[in-house]
Amino acid sequence: MSKDIRSFFKVLPTNNKTKSTSSNTIKNKRPVIVDSSDEDIIPDTPKQEKVANRTKKRRLQCSDSDNEQNVLLKKKIISQSKDLTNQLRPVDISSTFSNTPIKQSPVVYKPLQEKPQEEKKIVKRKKKEKVNSKNNTELGIHNDANFEQSLLDLDEDFLIANVDALDKSINDALNGTNDKAVPDTLIGSKAQEIKETPKSSTPKPKKIEEHHDVDPDQERYERKIQSYALYQKYLNRSGPAHHGSKEIPKGTPDCLNGLCFLRTGVLDSLENDEFVSLVKDHGGRVVNGVSKKVNYVVVGEDPGPAKLEKAKNYGINMLTEDELLDLIRVKSGLIKPPLQENTHLKTNSVENSKSTDSNRHTPLVIKESEHSNTSQKLTDSDSKHKVSNSKNEKKETKPIFKPQSNKTVNATKTVEQKVLRQEPKSSQLLEVKKDVYVPWTEKHKPQSIKSIIGQQTEKSNMNRLIVWLQNWYTNHGSKNKPKLIKPSPWSKNDDGAYFKAALLSGPPGIGKTTTATLVAKELGFDVVEFNASDTRSKKLLHEEVSQLLTTTSLAGYFTGGSAPTKKHVLLMDEVDGMAGNEDRGGIQELISLIKNSNIPVICMCNDRNHPKIRSLSNYCFDLRFSRPRMEQIKGAMMSVCFKEGVKINSEALSEIITSAGMDVRQILTHLSLWSAEKETSDIKKPKKDSPLGPWEVCRLVFSAENHKTSTISDQEKLFFYDYSLAPLFVHENYLKVLPHAPKNEHLERFSAAANCISLGDIVDTQIRRNNNWSLLNMEAMCSSVLPGSYLSGHVNAQIDFPNWLGKNSKRGKFVRLLGELQAHMRTSISGNRNELNLDYLSSLRSSLVNPLIKKGAGGVDDSVSVMHNYNLLREDLDSILELAQWPKQKDPMNMVDSKVKAAFTRSFNKANAKLPYAVQAAVTKKRNAVNNEDGYDLSEEEEEEMEDDKDISKDAMIKTKKTTARSTKKDEPSTSGNKRATKASNARTSKKAKK
Amino acid sequence: MSLWVDKYRPKDLSKLDYHKEQAENLKKLTQRGDFPHLLIYGPSGAGKKTRIMCILKDLYGCGVERLRMEQLNFTTPSKKKLEIMTVSSNYHIEINPSDVGMYDRIVVMDLIKNVAQTQQLDVNGQREFKVIVLTDVDNLTRDAQHALRRTMEKYITNCRLILCANSTSRLTPAIRSRCLGIRVPAPTITEISSILQNICKKEGLTIPSEFAQKIAEKSNRNVRRAILMCEACKVEQYPFSVKQNIAEPDWLMFIRAMSRKISQEQSVNTLANVRGDLYELIIHGIPNNIIFQTMVSELVKNCDISLKSEIISQAAFFEHRLQHGNKAIFHFEAFVAKFMCLYKKFLEDTVGDVF
Secondary structure, eight states: OOOOOOHHHHHHHHHHHHHHHHHHHHHHTTTOOOOOHHHHTTTTSSSHHHHHHHHHHHHHHHHHHHHHHHHHHHHHHHOHHHHHHHHHHHHHHHHHHHHTTTTHHHHGGGGGGGGHHHHHHHHHHHHHHHHTTTTTGGGGGHHHHHHHHHHHHHHHHOOHHHHHHHHHHHHHHHHHHOOOSSTTTTHHHHHHHHSSSOOTTHHHHHHHHHHTTTTTHHHHHHHHHHHHHHHHHHHHSOOOTTTOOOOOOOTTTTTTTTTTTESSBBSSOOOHHHHHHHHHHHOEEESSSSOOOOOOEEESSOOHHHHHHHHHTTTTTOOHHHHHHHHHHTTTTSSSOOOHHHHHHHHHHHHHHHHHHHHHHHHHHHHHHHHHHHHHOOOOOHHHHHHHHHHHHHHTTTHHHHHHHHHHHHHHHHHHHHHHHHHHHHHHHHHHSSSSSOOHHHOOSSSSSGGGGTTTTTTTTTHHHHHHHHTTTIIIIIITTTOOOOOOOTTOOOTTTHHHEEEOOTTTSSSSHHHHHHHHHTTOOOOEEEESSSOOOOOHHIIIIIHHOOOOOOOOHHHTTTOOOOOOOEOOOGGOOTTTTTTTTTHHHHHHHHHHOSSSEEEEEEEEHHHHHHHHHTTTEEEEEOOOOHHHHHHHHHHHHHHHTTOOOOOHHHHHHHHHHTHHHHHHHHHHHHHHHHHHHHOOOOOOOOOOOOOHHHHHHHHHEEEEEHHHHHHHHHHHTSSHHHHHHHHHHGGEEEEESSGGHHHHHHHHHHHEEEEEEHHHHHHHHHHHHGHHHHHHIIIHHHHHHHHHEEEOOOOOHHHHHHHHHHHHHHHHHHHHHHHHTTTOOOOHHHHIIIHHHHHHHHHHHHHHHHHHHGGHHHHHHHHHTTTOOHHHHHHHHHHHOOOOOGGGGGGHHHHHHHHHHHHHHHHOOSSSSOOOOOHHHHHHHHHHHHHHHHHHHHHHHOOHHHHHHHHHHHHHHHHHHHHHHHHHHHSOOOOHHHHHHHHHHHHHHOO | OOHHHHHHHOOSSGGSSSSSSHHHHHHHHHHHOOOOOOEEOOOOOSSSHHHHHHHHHHHGGGGGSSEEEEEEEEOTTTOOEEEEEEOOOOOOOEGGGGGGGGHHHHIIIIIIIHHHOOSSSSSSSSOOOOOEOOOGGGOHHHHHEEEEEHHHHHTTTTEEEEESSSSSSSSSSHHHHSSEEEEEEOHHHHHHHHHHHHHHHHHHHHHHOOHHHHHHHHTTTHHHHHHHHHHHHHHOSOOOOOOOOOOHHHHHHHHHHHHHHHHHOOSHHHHHHHHEEEEEEETTTOHHHHHHHHHHHGGGGGOOHHHHHHHHHHHHHHHHHHHHOSHHHHHHHHHHHHHHHHHHHHHHHHHHHHH
């Protein structure tokens, strides 16, 4: 508060700028609210008014000549273009006042001689101006000197009236700039109407202005008084003049994100607290001190001069309260037209450029003023003109704003036009640069269904979805809906009319969610989305969603003014993520929701074949999204690159696309990285690092071409893609390699490779037996790298999945059967498992089967007696046959007549010999389980919907198995010898048991 | 109607057909009423099991022939549930701990210890100890053998162990020193042929001594196999003729066919083909060492002596690897590839020498 009045003048230029923004707001046709500023208030007294009027009238008469002279003078002194001076004038004023306080003294004394004349003239001029104020814009150009002159004249007069008039003129000059909204003409009348303003402060600054050149002591004293006065004013200042009169916009909570505000002065309608909460509610920040971090200074009535000055120095944008409110509206998108948004931003940028301009020019201007000051001394008349001019200028600051604001409007318009021209290129970008960085994936998200990649054809999933959604209410909404049949899953041209839900499935990053949201938007549906970030357990879905599905949406009522609509769509995103404890039972609930839904449901998932999704897909219109083709992506990506100004050659782009696996989102991320990299370093070749499957790995292991380029560690890496499967793959397929070597070496090479593979197996055993994982590199060498290098060539056949796994499990089964067999025969034979296998099996088989072959039904008794002697079960015969069967051998059982077989089984069952061991239920159970697996799989889906709880289902399963095991035993005597029949009956009983 | 091999199994020590001196000694041992732990070892088909049953019968009388089978369950420390089938009479229990694979230590610790700790209920019975028969002891893991060794010492008053193994090489010296080792060698060919003739006489058949001799030779001095082969021949053709074809086990034929394939053509295609055959053998549970033995003996048949030694050393090398490794097929294949390589080189050299 210790600043002198000069600080008031300094504000001028910045205020002019805010004026220009305000001109926009005026253009927006918002109601213009008159600020109650000092100037409006001061001319209470009729006297003042009279004087003002008189002076204006007078000035009107002589203004023409004066102006002309001034113009000439200016032209003489400063060889500068007119528009420049026009723009810079406010700075001119402030600089003259602030930088050259001493130089005023000569100006002060000179006019002393001619004061009466001058005074009259000025009064005249003022009067004149008053009349012409509206159209006489030219006058305003020179009012600097005029003002000074008038100031001095009045100083000499000692007339209170004059003093008051001066005061008024000062305030005019000062506050006119602050008071953007008030047109010139309003001042007089308005001033009369408004009378509540504090008067105490006004005379004091004027006094200082009068005397502060006279002597330093007094000046200091005056300054003290002045600061005191300012403080008094600060204490006494009124609250907001029109408190609560304005509509406070309710913007989005983050529209002012990252912006920092500073308030100075009393706002028109907001209390300080209200202001702070307003800004904070919208994500902004309010500070108390001016710093470079502050983005906007909100200027109210009686702004702090220090703050304003600092803000000006930092080039911070000034806002009025209205502008702040507008800013909120614009940022939160409440004011829709993008043009406005742009203009706003533009004006900001224009302001910035202007301020920088003015900064750049200030030294020049100062020079000018110095020049003018020195030149002032040349002639009396000249100086007189000058002074009067300066006075004029002061007085006419207000008129200046009109042309200036017009100018800025013009400027903004031209910028706008430019921007409009640019808009197709980067309208969004411009905005983005101002604000936070937006990832490309968000920035270039398709805005309409037309721009979704790869969905533009007639039969595309998107169009099918549109048709489905359009017809949904006709198909399901009304009571008299058409009778719909479930289409076969293979029919191609189904429009999904039967289904109440759609299931979009496909790999990530190809636009499933985008398609769904945009289609819903396009058809005017409101979207309710649940994704994996929401808990979607059975309970929650039931409570929240099911209620939601029956209500009507009010969204239209709030935004578009349309009636409340029932048109909304439930978007269940990432349904395959509905797993774990959190979302227990979610899928089942979703299915039941779909069954009873009154609105369309769109589900999305990645893996359509996931067991959980399988049950859901029965109730959904199945839309499978496949990856878009290279050309489709490429076109879109090219345009994105163009928009972003990234230059990328076609091959590199294709490589990025393939390496990302046609995942559009991934491609965009890569591209943005590319663009960032390009700025720093040279363009690197995009390096593919896509995961390989074991099949490709296996091919690469033996590929001679790969060996040329890759190092040993690269080859070793191939092994580590899957170190448990890699040795098996290599072993399975190494014999298919055609090594690039002379033919006579082939066998040696294969032998060496086989040797290495065998060594690799030993290493593997050591690793797994002793947990010695440090040997893994060794295994990589033995099992993958060395065979690869011995057999460097190419694989000229299909890469097979390792047979070893299947063979090993089959071996396990045979060993198990052998063990059972041996256990059953244990009391009657002396051999162990291997001896049984090697010696007994074939003899046993022949002694069992040969009587049946040779004697037919007569041999049944012989066979049965053998069975009983060795304590064999009927199943053991089958395992004997299976174990003794070698490839390229006939199964002797096939030679047995089926009737004989049946007779054999019958008589065997009838005999029902006592066995020395308990019949193992476990074994039969296992077998039945294996047999039933297929049937169980089929009924699985039905079950899933029936059973709510998983644990129950498990229990049921166990029960089922038990019953089947029992039923098998029961069935055995009754069924004929054909085992298949038994199996079938098992399956039947098991199904019964389930139900 | 059982097979001859089980029908005519001797059930008494005095009725054994060969190693009569040994049988005498065993009889003396049992008659004394007490004996140390026994380790009976010998090749497959030499009559180890038969001798054990004879000893038991001598000890306890006919009661040991009333056998029952029991399924015993126990859980490992890692909560894995295991089942093992035991054959037992009132006086003895027969267990094959290697049935449960690597968990045999648990069997030894739990089961055997349990049995050994309990005393005979019938104090007035013939003996105050039970007998535990452990078969396939050479498949016992090292842990199980260590567990066994303390049990053998501690509970010697309550029980005797009879261990049955093919070879002592895989038993720890500690076990070996605690037992009385009784080797049951394979019978000679003449012994086998006389056995065959005895059986045929009992069956009321006539068998030419040459034919019996032939079968005995084919059986690889394995009595069991010899008798089974004889019966198979009888089923095929009776009366016997000397020139009659003796049916060999299928797996043997299979390995022979495979070996022929390898000798005929040495190429990658054959190798791939042989892989399928090897898989088949492995699936059928033919022991790896038998596959190796049979294959090598077939392969070296028409080889030069220098090549023979080379091939046999290679076979030994890969068989050793197979013992340490996990996936038998890898090693078999490596051996076959190596053989092909050597054999082809040998052929080329000899052909080159000719010209």
